Amino acid sequence: xxxxxxxxxxxxxxxxFFCLFFANQTQLRxxxxxxxxxGKAKGTLEDLHGDWVATVQGAPMASSAPDSLQFRGGSDSxxxxxxxxxxxxxxxxxxxWVRVxxxxxxxxxxxxxxxxxxxxxxxxxxxxxxxxRMGLAGQGTGQNDGTITWxxxxxxxxxxxxxxxAATYDGTTMRLFVDGAQEASSTAQSGPIIPASAPMxxxxxxxxDERVPFIGAIHSSEVYEAALDPAEIQRLFEQKKSLKxxxxxxxxxxxxxxxxxxxxxxxxxxxxxxxxxxAPGRVEYGTGVPFKDKVAVNPGTxxxxx
Numbered sequence: 001x002x003x004x005x006x007x008x009x010x011x012x013x014x015x016x017f018f019c020l021f022f023a024n025q026t027q028l029r030x031x032x033x034x035x036x037x038x039g040k041a042k043g044t045l046e047d048l049h050g051d052w053v054a055t056v057q058g059a060p061m062a063s064s065a066p067d068s069l070q071f072r073g074g075s076d077s078x079x080x081x082x083x084x085x086x087x088x089x090x091x092x093x094x095x096x097w098v099r100v101x102x103x104x105x106x107x108x109x110x111x112x113x114x115x116x117x118x119x120x121x122x123x124x125x126x127x128x129x130x131x132x133r134m135g136l137a138g139q140g141t142g143q144n145d146g147t148i149t150w151x152x153x154x155x156x157x158x159x160x161x162x163x164x165x166a167a168t169y170d171g172t173t174m175r176l177f178v179d180g181a182q183e184a185s186s187t188a189q190s191g192p193i194i195p196a197s198a199p200m201x202x203x204x205x206x207x208x209d210e211r212v213p214f215i216g217a218i219h220s221s222e223v224y225e226a227a228l229d230p231a232e233i234q235r236l237f238e239q240k241k242s243l244k245x246x247x248x249x250x251x252x253x254x255x256x257x258x259x260x261x262x263x264x265x266x267x268x269x270x271x272x273x274x275x276x277x278x279a280p281g282r283v284e285y286g287t288g289v290p291f292k293d294k295v296a297v298n299p300g301t302x303x304x305x306x
Contacts, residue, residue, distance in 0.1 A: 028235050031095075031222035035078070035202065037069040045078065052082040052223075054202060066162070066219045066246050068099070069203070072276075073213040073255045077204035087112040087123050088195040093224035094125040094134075095166040095236060096202075097243055100157050102215040102276065103129035108205030109165060109214065110221050111135075113148075114196040115207055120148035122196030125167040126205055131156045134167035134176045134184070140191025151176045151184035162219070162246050164237045169193070170227035179244075180237030182230055215276070219243065262304075272304040281305065 033050040045054040058076035060069040071077065087094075096109050104127070106115075111124030113135060123136040131153040137146045151167075155178050166177040171191065176184040198207040202221050203214040220240075228236065257274035271283050281297035283305040295305040 028232060028239065029224060029226065029228065032225045033223040034220065035222075036067070036220050037218050038067040047082070050082075052080050052085045052200075054078045054080045060203070063217055066097075066243055068217040068219040070217040071203045071214045073215055074258050076213060077206075078202040080200040080202060085200055086195050087200060087223070088193050089225060090171040090192050091169060091225065091227040092123060092193065093166060093168045093226065093228045093233075094123070094222075095164070095224070095228075095233075096125065096221040097162060097164050097219040097240060098216060099162050099218075100127055100159055100214075100216040102159065103127065103157055104212055104215070105129065106133075106205055107212055107214055108201055108203070109218070110200075110202045110223070111205070112196045112198055112200035113205075113207060114198050115148055116209070118146075120146040121194040122198065123167070123169065123193050124205065125165060127157060128152070129157075132163075132165050132176065132178055132183075134174060136167075136169055136174055136189050137194045138169075138171075138189035138191045139194055140171075140189070146194050149174060149186050149188040151186055153178045153183040155183060162243045164240070164243075166228070166233050166236065168227040168233070175227075175230070177230070177233045177237075180234040182233075268306055270304050270306050272302075274302045277301065 031049050033052045034048040035045050035054050042056050047053060056078055058074055060071045060076045063070050094110050098109055106128050108124055108126040111126060113122035113124040114120060120137045125134055127133055133150055133152045135148045135150045137148045151174055153176055164179050168175045172187055174186045174189060175182055203218050205212040255273060255275060259271050259273040262270040262272055278299045278301055280299045281303045282294055284291040284294040286292045297303045297305050
């Protein structure tokens with residue numbers, strides 16, 4: 001009996017904290033594309049339901065319980081490529097389990113978007129300092145400049161907590177869901193999504209003239225070439241609701257502002273940076289490798305070395 005009980009407990013933990021995409025098809029549609037961030041911190045990630053291979057960029061950290069990748073800014077991201085890897089069509093659903101650790105002016109979870117003031121294209125599931133958000137530009141709005149409509153959640157970001165976020169579009173209505181509940185909708189867009197030429201990213205936000213990193217962790221992400229209805233989104237959340245009890249936290253400080261150069265003179269320069277929490281700093285430099293000179297900086301968040 002103890003063995004049987006232990007087996008049930010282990011099965012429950014496996015179901016709750018590891019990537020599973022084998023739901024009963026009478027209850028939940030299978031995604032067209034899905035990626036499980038199972039602790040692989042470099043190389044490529046298999047598309048579990050298609051051929052959109054994802055390539056890990058930068059140096060995200062592998063985490064466990066749940067399996068996930070922790071993105072710490074800089075160049076950390078996952079670039080999705082492969083034949084036909086474009087977010088387009090008359091209907092789409094983007095979904096992910098994420099832990100956002102810090103808000104941003106704008107940040108991306110999964111998307112492919114060009115958000116210039118004129119010429120907006122594509123679709124994005126992301127966030128800003130106030131909450132999760134969805135952006136989309138459709139061909140049927142009668143506006144040649146491709147104006148993007150943005151939706152924002154009402155419940156805020158809930159930093160440091162695992163959250164299921166989803167965005168749907170059925171050709172006439174945009175909807176944004178947080179933990180299975182619809183929090184925003186709009187009928188401002190219609191028709192097929194205007195395809196964007198920007199890279200498709202998971203854990204980042206980029207278009208032709210800007211790149212904004214994702215700060216947090218991602219457990220899994222899916223793309224459906226259909227608009228799941230609210231009941232399906234609720235079931236998608238319920239499938240892995242046990243993730244809400246996961247208590248993982250950032251494993252190290254990250255760069256809020258990556259190192260940059262200031263105040264150059266004929267024989268000196270200042271290197272400045274900002275980190276998410278207090279940490280000691282050190283700049284090593286020289287005319288050859290290994291570097292022979294270094295400047296140490298006391299623990300802090302906003303630091304500079306001359």
